[in-house]
Amino acid sequence: MTEKTVTPTVNSAGYDVPPELRQSVAITTLDKIWNMGRRYSVWPMMFGLACCAIEMICTAASRYDLARFGMEVMRPSPRQSDLMIVSGTVTKKMIPQIVRLYNQMPEPKYVMAMGACASGGGPFKEGYNVVSGVDQYIPVDVYVPGCPPTPQALLHGLMKLQEKIDRESITKVRWYQKDEIPAIPVPILGPDIIDPRDNAAIREMASRKAAPAAPAAQPETAEAPAA
Amino acid sequence: MYGIGILKGLWVTLVHFVETFTEDFRWIGKKRYYSEEGVAARRSKDAKGIFTVQYPEEKLPVPEEFRFIPFLVYEVDEEGNKHDRCTSCGICAKVCPPQCIWIVRTEDPVTKRPVPEPVDFFIDVDICMNCGYCAEYCPFDAIKMDHDYELASYDRHAEHIYNKEKLSKPVEYYASIRPANYTREEAIKAAEEAKKAEAAAAKAAAAAATAQASGGEQAAS
Numbered sequence: 001m002t003e004k005t006v007t008p009t010v011n012s013a014g015y016d017v018p019p020e021l022r023q024s025v026a027i028t029t030l031d032k033i034w035n036m037g038r039r040y041s042v043w044p045m046m047f048g049l050a051c052c053a054i055e056m057i058c059t060a061a062s063r064y065d066l067a068r069f070g071m072e073v074m075r076p077s078p079r080q081s082d083l084m085i086v087s088g089t090v091t092k093k094m095i096p097q098i099v100r101l102y103n104q105m106p107e108p109k110y111v112m113a114m115g116a117c118a119s120g121g122g123p124f125k126e127g128y129n130v131v132s133g134v135d136q137y138i139p140v141d142v143y144v145p146g147c148p149p150t151p152q153a154l155l156h157g158l159m160k161l162q163e164k165i166d167r168e169s170i171t172k173v174r175w176y177q178k179d180e181i182p183a184i185p186v187p188i189l190g191p192d193i194i195d196p197r198d199n200a201a202i203r204e205m206a207s208r209k210a211a212p213a214a215p216a217a218q219p220e221t222a223e224a225p226a227a
Numbered sequence: 228m229y230g231i232g233i234l235k236g237l238w239v240t241l242v243h244f245v246e247t248f249t250e251d252f253r254w255i256g257k258k259r260y261y262s263e264e265g266v267a268a269r270r271s272k273d274a275k276g277i278f279t280v281q282y283p284e285e286k287l288p289v290p291e292e293f294r295f296i297p298f299l300v301y302e303v304d305e306e307g308n309k310h311d312r313c314t315s316c317g318i319c320a321k322v323c324p325p326q327c328i329w330i331v332r333t334e335d336p337v338t339k340r341p342v343p344e345p346v347d348f349f350i351d352v353d354i355c356m357n358c359g360y361c362a363e364y365c366p367f368d369a370i371k372m373d374h375d376y377e378l379a380s381y382d383r384h385a386e387h388i389y390n391k392e393k394l395s396k397p398v399e400y401y402a403s404i405r406p407a408n409y410t411r412e413e414a415i416k417a418a419e420e421a422k423k424a425e426a427a428a429a430k431a432a433a434a435a436a437t438a439q440a441s442g443g444e445q446a447a448s
């Protein structure tokens with residue numbers, strides 16, 4: 001009988017298994033089982049924002065077939081999805097919805113910035129209406145460069161995410177800690193986008209601007225609405 | 228009748244499913260997966276059954292003009308020193324639509340004249356839109372578009388701002404990914420060199436002729 005070895009990634013918990021038992025016994029850690037289950041069932045959320053979404057659709061279709069990675073179930077609800085592929089240009093009008101969807105996703109949740117626009121604003125980085133990088137609002141796990149990334153580049157990014165999941169430990173990941181994870185404040189859409197996390201800084205800046213000329217400026221500001 | 232469309236659709240799926248196995252029989256003895264001919268057969272127009280490209284193990288060949296993030300071409304001279312073709316002229320940085328190229332220039336500490344080779348050269352690959360303008364406009368063929376698309380990483384600022392070291396690739400690599408472009412450019416260069424040499428030779432000959440003529444005049448007078 002030939003020596004058959006169990007997949008080394010599973011059976012490598014640091015214990016020596018006697019050779020005669022190798023075919024019937026596998027020692028692993030809870031982390032590895034846990035992560036294996038998780039890495040092969042990453043369900044992305046079904047939404048696309050711009051041209052990159054076309055490549056994402058192509059990746060899910062049969063030429064590249066996301067089902068090989070256990071990711072074929074694109075969920076249209078944030079409650080059922082594990083991965084948010086931000087595929088495309090994030091406009092200022094869209095970011096409140098994206099942050100809201102992110103907050104609605106149950107942990108564990110991952111975010112992938114697909115393409116130049118989602119990662120850093122891309123061609124529109126100085127545009128008046130585009131957020132230069134979705135990572136300014138939500139934590140991003142994997143960045144996939146390209147404009148657009150080809151389906152194979154996206155698959156490479158997804159494999160990178162799987163590697164990241166592999167390295168996690170259930171004792172350390174933030175969603176199994178005692179403290180509650182605060183929701184990310186949803187940005188407010190106005191003439192320009194306002195991040196509620198910057199409120200303190202904005203207020204401080206406003207008061208600093210107003211402070212030196214405060215007595216003189218008072219009547220002026222009072223008059224302004226009347227005029 | 229309602230539902231015929233659904234049944235027709237299911238029939239197509241079933242045919243594909245069955246064909247996957249009949250194809251397996253036809254390929255007995257040949258490598259259907261993880262081989263170049265297998266990929267070529269699956270992407271041809273008469274592919275039957277499964278036509279998925281099993282990505283990490285096999286990749287679709289990219290066409291020569293496929294462009295992803297740019298790279299800098301360097302040449303190695305006889306002594307093994309690397310020489311960037313780039314002269315830090317800054318044209319690429321100027322034409323780049325999303326402005327994702329930064330070039331650090333330097334000058335010679337003794338002569339105070341600018342050194343052509345850049346000290347550092349940064350491209351933010353998360354901004355680059357793979358347009359290829361930089362490669363198109365570079366007058367020295369120093370920046371070219373790469374074929375490597377496997378660049379995903381976990382950190383944008385630490386890993387996705389490529390410096391000169393990460394961007395530099397030898398000219399042989401360029402010749403290997405874009406052979407037709409490379410030969411064409413080399414031919415143009417060689418023709419220009421020949422023209423220059425010819426012009427120089429003609430000039431030298433003319434100078435020699437005038438010198439001779441004036442010498443003859445002197446002798447006559």
Ligand code: SF4
Binds near residue numbers: 051053087116123148
């Ligand atoms: S990165 Fe390029 S392809 Fe993707 S959404 Fe932006 S402009 Fe479109």
Ligand code: SF4
Binds near residue numbers: 315316320330364366
């Ligand atoms: S890559 Fe080309 S265009 Fe850009 S600075 Fe260098 S020589 Fe100039």
Ligand code: SF4
Binds near residue numbers: 324350358362
């Ligand atoms: S390919 Fe286009 S976007 Fe990218 S560095 Fe070159 S000019 Fe800039």
